[in-house]
Amino acid sequence: MKIGIVNLGCPKNIVDTECMLATLGEFSVTISPRDADAIIINTCGFLKAAREEAEKNIEEMLAYIKFNKALKVIVAGFYVTKDKQKLIEKYPQVYAWVGVNDIKNMKKALEGGGVYINSYPYIATYRERSVVLNTYSAYVKISDGCNHRCAFCLIPSIKGAYRSRTLADIVKETLVLTNSGIKEICFISQDTTHYGRDIYKTAKIGPLLSAVMGKIKKKFWLRIMYLYPELSVIKDIVAQMKKDSRICRYFDIPFQHVSDKILKSMKRGYGKKEIFEIIKYIKENLPDAEIRSSFITGYPGESEKEFKELLEFIKEGYVDKAGFFAYSDEREAASYALTGKVNKKTAENRRKLLALAYEKFCESNNKKHIGKIKEVLITGREKKGFLKGRTAQNAPDIDTYVLVKTGKKTLSEGFCKVRITKSEKFDLIGELAWK
Ligand code: SF4
Structure with a gap:
């Protein structure tokens, strides 16, 4: 089973998406909607902008059914619980609907389609x-x-x-x-x-x-x-x-x-x-x-x-x-x-x-950071000769980065010490002090 994932909203939704996936048993993740058996869109709907983003994604993913007739588009999350009736009427091609408190039903939704919006209080363990x-x-x-x-x-x-x-x-x-x-x-x-x-x-x-x-x-x-x-x-x-x-x-x-x-x-x-x-x-x-x-x-x-x-x-x-x-x-x-x-x-x-x-x-x-040595968690590669990381004062998905000049040295994800040599408007630039 190949699953495509569209996670919208804040980190709280990432955890919900991970919990939904955990109910599925065996599956692999694909980034190609033409190749997927199902696509799960986990929506936010707190603000109008989030609802517009959710609808845009639903429409984009439904459009792939033209190329992939068996594709199941499943829409889940906050927006589903908030505006279920409107959404169900607007998007009849959606295979299943799963509310924000109905994560446990994702496997059932994937297997048989349908609507799972009970809103009983739920917290994943x-x-x-x-x-x-x-x-x-x-x-x-x-x-x-x-x-x-x-x-x-x-x-x-x-x-x-x-x-x-x-x-x-x-x-x-x-x-x-x-x-x-x-x-x-x-x-x-x-x-x-x-x-x-x-x-x-x-x-x-x-x-x-x-x-x-x-x-x-x-x-x-x-x-x-x-x-x-x-x-x-x-x-x-x-x-x-x-x-x-x-x-x-x-x-x-x-x-x-x-x-x-x-x-x-x-x-x-x-x-x-x-x-x-x-x-x-x-x-x-x-x-x-x-x-x-x-x-x-x-x-x-x-x-x-x-x-x-x-x-x-x-x-x-x-x-x-x-x-x-x-x-x-x-x-x-x-x-x-x-x-x-x-x-x-x-x-x-x-x-x-x-x-x-x-x-x-x-x-x-x-x-104020220039000249200081900081502990940096390397999170990936940026451009040739540079890695990207964050200090303890920068959270994932929301804060800025430290770009670390490594030259020819290779370094995998993990902690290292970086001397900050330059600052930009938001990001910092540095070089390896020691590993
Ligand atoms: S009511 Fe909303 S904004 Fe206020 S603390 Fe709770 S989640 Fe946050």
Whole structure:
């Protein structure tokens, strides 16, 4: 059985795709739709842009049926659960539909077609995860669902309530992955900070990190993504990072905005004061740590005043890395009912202004790395004589790279020391210091 894969959306979807594949038994992956027995498209549908991307991919893959009559196109994921009726009517040629919480049914869907959209809360365990699409870096989902009710977000209504995997199960999966040669594990969830509160009645991310690092003795990186801004839990994480340098000093904390007025309207449960307390705590305790965040522009009620507050925050470089998104007005979200809507063009212009300010900040901030020796995880070849890698402060699929000049030396995926010789707007350039 030859399977083609189209994975859309964020790393959480990569794990879901891997879990779907793990249900299939024997199969091989093909990159040629003309050659495939089936193509699985795992969609995102959180924002309009993601839904448009999903539809474009569905249409592209359905077009191959003309050349490959037996091709089964299976559409799965968030968008399927969100808009099932509309999609089923629009694309009758799709062989099977699999909802975001129905991963276990992928084998049935592949064998017999049909619709599998039950939306019962689901979280994969390590036994269902025997497939990893990357040879050096893997995402491990420690929980799914979300108990927050951010006004702009549809995730809790589609994915359901927060559900943690057991600590022992996550340790086991991490051990299996590192034993199989994976060099970097990224813990992901909708809200990593909340981990354990549902099943252990208390936040357990600190004990989870301690258990993983205690069990695994070999060299690897552990990275924690998607932290909700909550200082008490971030303190636990900082304490673990101080104990074990294999935990990347990297904080991915989506603040979404910095204006108290907007944060309140978003129902985020914190304000600007708490954001500054978190940043101060991290920078004082781990000066080499880097903070990534994401921000929404054009949220209802965002006037020039609130936008400038955010722009100043970015210009001042309070966060080291950032992503910016223009507000998407989703009919099913609570924020849809808000007044003070910002027009799309303004929201997009503000996004571009933030991106520009961030670019300028990066260009000057990157210079501080020149002359330093950094540990780099080599991830592949870039161009002749250069390899591509990342430092512990750069996450896969989202952050920037270090281009390593190797000359005639060959080097495989793995860790090495690199002296940074030059900085570009985003990437760093360096040469091997020692292996
Ligand atoms: S924390 Fe907020 S933005 Fe994130 S998934 Fe939960 S509700 Fe959505």
